[in-house]
Amino acid sequence: MPVTSPDAAPSSFPSPLDEPRQILTDELLETIRGRAATHDRENSFFADDLADLRAAGYLQAMVPQHLGGAGLTLREAAREQARLAGAAPATALAVNMHHVWVGVARFLHERGDSSLDWLLEETARGEVFGFGYSEAGNDLVLLGSRTEARPDGDGGYSFHGTKIFTSNSPGWTRLGVMGLDDATDPDDPRIVHAFVTRDGGGFEIKDDWDTLGMRASQSCTTVLDGAHAPADRVLRRIAPGPSLDPYVLGIFTSFEILLASVYLGIADRALALAVETVNKRRSMKTGKAYSQDPDIRWRIGTAALALDGLWPQLDLVAGEVDAQVGKGAGFFRSTAGLKVRVTETARQVVDEAIRCSGGSTYFNRSELGRLYRDVLAGIFHPSDDESAHSTVAQSLLGPLED
Incomplete structure (x- = not known):
């Protein structure tokens, strides 16, 4: 499974000194992108994408190298998931659930708990979770x-x-x-x-x-x-109720962080499409490209400002898990907050992209129209807005009194 370091990060990604390693090639992502509209239109399963991702070794991305995987960190896997989501959001979301379990097993393994090592070994042998x-x-x-x-x-x-x-x-x-x-x-x-x-x-x-x-x-x-x-x-x-069992912490952190990465990828792609579109469309009123319209420029700037603030948060929160920072219950606040901020902001970014790009995005054949429909799913994943606010409030104010 090839693991490469990118020559340069996409413009909306921060550029830390330690660039995340990549498994997904640009060619593979373009192939997957080329299928996304058909799968959406036909409501069909992404079997062809899954086969290609398996062949690329992507399902073993977070399995430690000594157990047969690529050994990517959670932060690196989250960045890869964002790239995959930019090509095919539904494929990324479904593969995400497999990566969550590998992330849980990795979380426990790195903390001296071998109870899920069998999952890492089975993943290396090709099982899908x-x-x-x-x-x-x-x-x-x-x-x-x-x-x-x-x-x-x-x-x-x-x-x-x-x-x-x-x-x-x-x-x-x-x-x-x-x-x-x-x-x-x-x-x-x-x-x-x-x-x-x-x-x-x-x-x-x-x-x-x-x-x-x-x-x-x-x-x-x-x-x-x-x-x-x-x-x-x-x-x-x-026991039912709140728990700091490492298994529960592993599920919560892996799920929230990897989920956030999918919606970041959607927003990043939407902004790129909007920039491309407004440079091509021309106003009959002025004869200039829409990229020269002050209102359009304001919308593009608003979307970029919102999106740019999310990538460092993803890196920080995922990096704390990778570094085995002992936050305990603090992980519930940081990861739930990340998920809600990302999914809410991603909807705003896609909305601005739609407003900049014109009525053609209202058609199902439009990629931006599809992203608009896909990004809405973010509000239904846990933690939802209400739950996240409750978690954060409890971290600051303590539990509600009986």
């Missing part, structure tokens, strides 16, 4: 579950419940799931975190992904009806 945690109406996210985890008597569990937004549904071979075990000890219920396999059965994937945007991700509903995880694939049994 999916994220089966989201549930309709579950605003507790990692702190509770509507899914039932039934003990099998030998340390394993079968899972019964419905998971939504299961990205990369056609492609995963291993699915991370969680459910509530309130049968083993009704006075001490536990959230069970485990992995099930595709060939193990016990689940149904519904063909129900017909959405406004992020269509190629095929984040279909998954009904668990006996999907089984043996004892050696049960990772944690954690």
Whole structure:
């Protein structure tokens, strides 16, 4: 798997002395970009992109080199995800869920916890991991579950419940799931975190992904009806509610940071398209390119100012995880804040790009129109705006009184 250092960073990226290494070539990204509109129009899965990314070694990006991967840091992987999102947002979002699990395993491995080393090894051998945690109406996210985890008597569990937004549904071979075990000890219920396999059965994937945007991700509903995880694939049994277990911290930090990178990539691409468009379009009133219109220039400047402030934040927060900074609960504030700032700002940037680029962006065939639809998905991922504000307020004011 080739890993290269870029000769120069894109103009909207900061240029730290230590440039992030890259796996994705410009040629591969252009190939993937060329398919994105078709997948969006046909509501089809990105199977061809996944095959190319696998062949490039991209699915092993964060696996340590001594375990067969490229050894990219979380910061470097986030930058690569931003580049991929600029080419095909739905592909990047779906691949993101695989990278999240590799990020969790890496988080634990670097802190002396080998409980997920098997995941790093299986990733190096080509397994693809999916994220089966989201549930309709579950605003507790990692702190509770509507899914039932039934003990099998030998340390394993079968899972019964419905998971939504299961990205990369056609492609995963291993699915991370969680459910509530309130049968083993009704006075001490536990959230069970485990992995099930595709060939193990016990689940149904519904063909129900017909959405406004992020269509190629095929984040279909998954009904668990006996999907089984043996004892050696049960990772944690954690009491419901807030937890500083490194497994939970690993999930939260990896998910929020990598998710933010996808929406940063969308915003970066939207700004680039807007700049290209306003240099080409000409005003009948003045005869000049729209790039000479003061109002257009203000909008472009506004979008760039907002976007430029996000890249250093991504680098800082991801870099703290890579450096194993001991922030503990502080990671919830910093990563949730990053995710919300990025997804909200990305929508503003795409909106400015649309306003600069004219009515042609209202057509589905427009790439900017597609980015406009894709960027909206950011508001639905955890942490949402309300949850992030609550997290930050609690870090400053303490918990709410009973």
